[in-house]
Amino acid sequence: MLQLLNHILLSYVCIVTISLFLRKGASGVLNAVIKRIRDFPGVDTIIDVLLATKVRDFVRQIDRTDESQVASRPVAVRIPEKGIPHEQLLVEMHNLKGREVKLEDGRVFAYVYTSEGEHYDCIQRAYELFSEGTAAGECHDGLVGEFSRAFMHENALNPMIFPALRKFENETVAMTASMLHGDHNVVGLLTSGGSESILLAVKTYRDRARTLFPHITNPEIVAPITVHPAFVKAAKYFDVKIVHTPLDDNFCPNLGLYKAAITPNTILLVASAPQYCHGIVDPIDKIGKIANEFGLPLHVDACFGGFMLPWVEKLGYEVPIFDFRVAAVTSMSADIHKYGFGLKGSSVLLYRSNDIRKYQYFAYSEWPGGLFASPGLAGTRPGANIASSWAALRSMGVDGYMRNAQQLMNTTNKMKSTIEDIKGLCIIGQPHMTSFAIRSNDPDVDILAVAEVMESQGWKMERQQLPNCLHCSVLPHHIPHTDKFLAALTQAADTVRGNREFSTKGLAGVYGMVAKMPDKTLINDFLIQFFSEVYTTK
Incomplete structure (x- = not known):
């Protein structure tokens, strides 16, 4: 049977080739034949297998690093049970840095743009000044600053030139995937933050739909009204329609209306863990059942809670299942620069397999400047953030994250119980972590x-x-000031009770005006004018 199919395919190729030669000449035959052949069912799969083999051979040829020291894809890297001592991490960092290409040797002609001497020192001091205070717990500023200085000018756009950054990124992805119950097939990328992670996810699923479901010309995403505005931004950027669905009385998605919003144009379902507004985890297991019913992918935005919910759950608190344990979840985003306690500009985007992630990449082979490809939205990818993300996870360790979670949950519970006792105030819904x-x-x-x-x-x-309402995210710097905050909140509630004077002042008046305006486009125009005014040199 297989031999017969081969004869049929070969005969078809010969007929097509002769026909194209007569119409287009020799120059157009090869491209056209390849295109026709790829239209056959299963041919793309065969090509992918062959390409994967060639790519592995190619990487081995150009990779000058010691694979025993710098792994390209660690499959069993987890956040260490105990945080790695700082001095040990610094020694490891300096050893890895020592194997990097030395910029001062003048052998790198792209990717890095630096100036020597006093200017370099000034930039370094400025970077350190504005990166202080971004870490917490075991991963203190000195350690993160050390990593930041060492890799401040390195660019992860080309992972082969800076193998240490490649190691840091792959291991950070692997540690995050393990924390979120992903198996060895889960892959990902570090991004500049939650917004880039979300934008990339939307772009990925749009391109996936274009390839697998070309009949969908007006793609849609279904998401609760509480999803992060970055999804709205992504929808606008990538020409996708976002369909928002309302909440129920418990401030969770109304699942009946969520399901009813799905149409033949739907390419992605979205849920949050938790949604930022009220700190409540969406019922992701139930949304997963809806995703399975319609054969749709499901992205969980855990940018806010991805590095807190796992530890809160381990402490014994009731946390709805939210990660890769839900079989329908195809991707997740989690920010290291939030409760991962890394530098600002650090997020992880995970996919259940490379079959999905491949739609994220951009490649362009016709530029006179050379073959070009990039994994994310940005071209230049700052090495300092990647290095410090790796340092944050290894320095904190499971024990450090658990200590932080315990302390922050104790503070959160104290705040919530006291606020519930303040006359006129209450907590919205049933929050699941250090936010309400x-x-x-x-x-x-x-x-x-x-x-x-x-x-x-x-x-x-x-x-x-x-x-x-008022949003509160509880962080380590709030712990010593909890009593002062609660006393001030109690006094503020007493001050405004029955007193309308404060309702017309400042932002209270602005929000009051917004609530009364039926046409929100005027508010959008106001916000755009606000940015135009703020970002103007006077």
């Missing part, structure tokens, strides 16, 4: 006015809407 939202349950207490009073006393409050 405060609202008013008394018409005489305007929660936005409470924020104005708090601001007048030096507290910076995060205002939210639909419904009006």
